[in-house]
Amino acid sequence: MSRILDDLRAAYARAWVRVKGNMRVKTWFLWEVVLPTIFMASVIYAYYNLDAPRIFIGFVVVGTMMMNFWFNVLWGMGNVLYWEKETGNLEVFLLSDRPIYMLLLGMALGGMLNTGIRSLAILLIGIFVFGAEFNTGGLMPATIVFLLTLAALYSLGLMFSSLHLVYGRKGIRINEILGDPISFLSGQYYPISVFPTVLQALASLLPLTIGLDGVRRALLLGQGLGDLYIHILGLGIMVMILLPLGIWVLNHMVEKGRRDGRLIMRWL
Amino acid sequence: MLGLIRRVLVVVWLTFKEQSNWTSLPVYLIYTFINPVFQVALYGYIYIAVAHLSGITSPEAAFYMVSGIALFNYIGSGLYGVIWTIHSEREHFRTLKYTYLAFPDLQLYLTSRGLYHYLVGLATSLAMLILGMLLIGYPMLGSLDTLPSIALLLLIGIAWSSQIGVVVAGLSIYSSEYGPVISESFGGLLFLLGAVLYPVSALPPWIQPLAHIFPMVEWMELMRHYLNPSYIPGDIGGLWTWLLVKTLATIIATYLYFRLVERLVRKTGMLEASLHH
Numbered sequence: 376m377s378r379i380l381d382d383l384r385a386a387y388a389r390a391w392v393r394v395k396g397n398m399r400v401k402t403w404f405l406w407e408v409v410l411p412t413i414f415m416a417s418v419i420y421a422y423y424n425l426d427a428p429r430i431f432i433g434f435v436v437v438g439t440m441m442m443n444f445w446f447n448v449l450w451g452m453g454n455v456l457y458w459e460k461e462t463g464n465l466e467v468f469l470l471s472d473r474p475i476y477m478l479l480l481g482m483a484l485g486g487m488l489n490t491g492i493r494s495l496a497i498l499l500i501g502i503f504v505f506g507a508e509f510n511t512g513g514l515m516p517a518t519i520v521f522l523l524t525l526a527a528l529y530s531l532g533l534m535f536s537s538l539h540l541v542y543g544r545k546g547i548r549i550n551e552i553l554g555d556p557i558s559f560l561s562g563q564y565y566p567i568s569v570f571p572t573v574l575q576a577l578a579s580l581l582p583l584t585i586g587l588d589g590v591r592r593a594l595l596l597g598q599g600l601g602d603l604y605i606h607i608l609g610l611g612i613m614v615m616i617l618l619p620l621g622i623w624v625l626n627h628m629v630e631k632g633r634r635d636g637r638l639i640m641r642w643l
Numbered sequence: 644m645l646g647l648i649r650r651v652l653v654v655v656w657l658t659f660k661e662q663s664n665w666t667s668l669p670v671y672l673i674y675t676f677i678n679p680v681f682q683v684a685l686y687g688y689i690y691i692a693v694a695h696l697s698g699i700t701s702p703e704a705a706f707y708m709v710s711g712i713a714l715f716n717y718i719g720s721g722l723y724g725v726i727w728t729i730h731s732e733r734e735h736f737r738t739l740k741y742t743y744l745a746f747p748d749l750q751l752y753l754t755s756r757g758l759y760h761y762l763v764g765l766a767t768s769l770a771m772l773i774l775g776m777l778l779i780g781y782p783m784l785g786s787l788d789t790l791p792s793i794a795l796l797l798l799i800g801i802a803w804s805s806q807i808g809v810v811v812a813g814l815s816i817y818s819s820e821y822g823p824v825i826s827e828s829f830g831g832l833l834f835l836l837g838a839v840l841y842p843v844s845a846l847p848p849w850i851q852p853l854a855h856i857f858p859m860v861e862w863m864e865l866m867r868h869y870l871n872p873s874y875i876p877g878d879i880g881g882l883w884t885w886l887l888v889k890t891l892a893t894i895i896a897t898y899l900y901f902r903l904v905e906r907l908v909r910k911t912g913m914l915e916a917s918l919h920h
Binding site (some may be wrong): 401402403406407409410413414416417418420421422423424425426427428431461544545548551552554555556558559563564566569570604 | 665666677678679681682684685686688689690691692693695696697701704710728735754803820821825827828831832834835839842845846849876
C-alpha cells in the first residue's frame with residue numbers, strides 16, 4: 376500500500392513540475408490559446424466562404440479542442456523523455472526507485488490539466504466569437520467519451536515516450552509525421568463519414584477518431600449514452616489494450632536502452 | 644560574388660545534412676512528403692465535406708483552397724526554415740555562438756538556411772497541387788506560356804517571405820521564451836490573412852487592412868492566376884506593382900531592423916540566452 380502511495384506521490388510531483396513549468400511565463404497561456412485559435416479561425420472562415428451549414432463551426436471547434444490533446448501527447452509526453460535526456464535530467468529520474476511509467480503518468484496528468492485549460496479557452500472562443508452551438512444535454516455522455524479518449528491517447532503516449540528513449544532524433548521525426556496525418560484521419564474539421572469506406576475503417580483504429588466522433592455526436596447531435604455505447608465500448612477496449620501494452624513497451628525499451636548503452640546517450 | 648555563392652551553397656548543404664542525416668535518403672524523402680500530402684487531404688476535404696453533407700458545390704472555391712494550401716506550403720516551408728534556425732541552433736544543437744563567429748553575416752546565414760526549405764517546399768507543393776486537383780476533381784492546370792512568370796514569382800516569394808522570416812528570427816534571438824510561439828503564431832497569422840483558403844473579402848472588415856500589410860495576398864493571387872489563367876483576381880498589373888513595392892519595402896525594412904536587433908542582442912548579451920538561462 377505504501378509503495379502505491381509513493382508511486383502516486385512521484386506522479387504528483389512530476390505533474391506539479393509540469394503545471395508549474397507551463398505557467399512559468401504567464402503570457403505563454405495567451406499564445407498557446409491564440410495559436411490554435413488562428414488555425415481554427417482560418418478553417419471557420421473557409422466554411423463561411425463556402426456557405427457551409429452552421430454545424431460545421433461546431434465540428435471545427437470540437438476538433439481543434441481535442442487535437443490539442445493529441446499534440447500534447449506527441450510533444451508534451453512522447454517527446455519529453457528525449458529532452459530530459461538532452462538536458463541531463465533523465466539519469467536522475469532513472470536513479471529514482473519509482474517506476475518510470477509513474478513519472479510519465481505525472482507528465483500526462485500535468486499535460487492534461489494544462490491542455491484542458493487551453494482547450495476550454497478555445498471552446499469559449501468558439502462559442503462567443505464564432506457562434507458555435509452545442510447541445511448542453513450531451514455534456515455528460517461527451518465527458519465520458521472524452522475521458523476515455525484521453526486515457527487511450529495518453530496510453531499511446533507511453534509508447535511514444537519509449538521510442539524517444541531509444542531512437543533520439545528519429546523519434547522527433549516520427550512525431551512530426553504524426554501531426555497532419557492524424558489530423559486528417561481523425562476528421563479534425565469534419566466527420567469522417569465523408570471519407571471512402573476503407574479510409575473510414577482505417578481511421579476508426581485511432582482512439583482520437585472514435586473520441587472525436589463520439590463527442591461531436593453528443594454535443595452537436597444531442598445523442599445520449601445509449602447511442603454512444605459502441606464508442607464507449609471501443610474506447611474502453613483500446614484503453615485496456617494500450618495501457619498495459621504502453622507500460623510493457625516502455626519497460627522493454629528502458630531495458631533495451633540499458634543493454635545497448637544508449638539510454639542516456641545524447642545527440643543521437 | 645563567387646565566394647558569396649559558395650558560402651550560400653555550403654549553408655544549403657549543411658541544412659540538408661542536418662535535416663536528413665538521421666536516416667537513409669529514401670526514408671527521408673518519404674518523411675518529407677508525408678505531411679504535405681496529408682495536409683492537402685486535410686484541407687481539400689473541407690470542400691468535399693461541405694459538398695457531401697450539404698450539396699453545395701463550387702469548383703472555383705475548391706481550386707482556391709487547394710492551390711492556396713499548396714502555395715502556402717512553399718512559403719511556409721521556407722519561412723519556418725528561416726525562423727526555426729535560431730531556436731534549433733540555440734536550444735537544440737547549441738551551435739548558434741559558433742555560427743555567429745564563423746559566418747560573416749547572420750542575416751545572409753538565416754536566408755541561406757531557408758533556401759533549402761524553399762527547395763523542399765517547391766517539390767512538395769508541386770505534389771500537393773497535383774494530388775489536390777485530383778482530389779477535388781478540378782481539371783489539371785498548367786501552360787508552358789506562364790512558366791517564366793511562375794518562376795519569377797517563386798523567386799519573389801523567396802525574397803519577401805525569407806525576409807519576413809528574418810524579422811521573426813530577430814524577435815526569436817531577442818526572446819528565447821517567446822521565440823517558438825512567435826514563430827508558430829506568425830505562420831498562423833499569414834495562414835489566416837494571406838488569401839490561403841479564402842479571399843481576403845471573406846474576413847471581417849476590421850481585420851482586412853492587416854491582410855494587405857504583407858505581400859502575401861498579391862503573391863498568392865498572381866500565382867493562382869498563372870497556374871490557372873482563367874482565374875482572374877482583378878487588375879493583374881496593379882497586383883504586380885503592389886507585390887514589387889511591398890517586396891522591396893520588406894527587404895529594406897528587414898535590413899535596417901536586423902542591424903538594429905543584432906546590435907541590441909550583442910549589447911545585452913542575449914545571443915546565447917536559451918530557455919534554461
